[in-house]
Amino acid sequence: MRSAARRLFAELGYDKTTIRAIGREAGVDAALVHHFFGTKEQVFVAAMELPFEPSAVIPEILAGPRDELAERVVRLFLSVWRNPEGRAPILAILRSATTNERAAAMFREFIAAAMLSRLADALGLTRLRVEAAAAQLVGVVLVRYVIGVEPLASASEEQIVRLVTPVLEYYFSAEDHVAVTHRESASPDRR
């Protein structure tokens, strides 16, 4: 069932694939797909062996005070990438996205539907700001884990949280509030 789902997602993209079509492709009833995996998003997560599930991650991000939102996102993101087994499937998709426009489209549609739009809506931010924040995080793990440049490769997660949180605070603040504030300078008593 997973390989049938992978084939369909790769062929049709995320948006156009339905649970019904995955059932047909796998030769089983759509209800069975739904029973085993849940929503289309959960089928995708299972098929791609992603180390996180947006429907679980997003409520976790949104829970808790807004002024700690940026830090929560940074910590959660780093924790997903910490584990080599968790990184592998995301890197595999990223790699195929660099050569294959279909793979890129599939990933893009999933990310947009499952993460970016929901976060932007829930936080009242433009998609552009949410994407720029995501770009900062993706860049950090790329430099840290794929290229492996020191000292970022062996910096502690705490160091990275301190360094990067002010950037996400900037992106998550309203459009017309521009300068990035040093976290330490904003509230010296915090952390």
Added chain:
Amino acid sequence: MRSAARRLFAELGYDKTTIRAIGREAGVDAALVHHFFGTKEQVFVAAMELPFEPSAVIPEILAGPRDELAERVVRLFLSVWRNPEGRAPILAILRSATTNERAAAMFREFIAAAMLSRLADALGLTRLRVEAAAAQLVGVVLVRYVIGVEPLASASEEQIVRLVTPVLEYYFSAEDHVAVTHRESASPDRR
């Protein structure tokens, strides 16, 4: 000569490869390699068909007022990635770095020696901050050009410059520069 250089860089990494060894591998005199390409860095740029040459780019970054440094870097970086022919070789290296530790090591050593250390030294910044800034830029072009997520994929370069420059300003400010940054961030007339 280029393929001999590519073979050696891939095998030995950037740091351990010498012009002499490239000459030997190509069956020509080292002086000829030097005559045709210049420094080891220039051999690497030519062999990998990189769309930029650090020895030319860095002086361009350092020239001009410091308070426009962040914006200069963002504009320069976007201009390198603007062209699909320029992106292809960098993406090829990035792709192989996701599967192959040797390719990652080669790229990492080149980036560290040719760009990061020089910039950190010239600007009096820690390597960590320079790398976090680089991570922001790499993330943006990855989301924009590889995954192709909208609206970042079709945002104008001016929009991206406006959005991302404050982040690089933050990273490029000195570690203990906290009070000044705080004051600056409070002044609403600063872009």
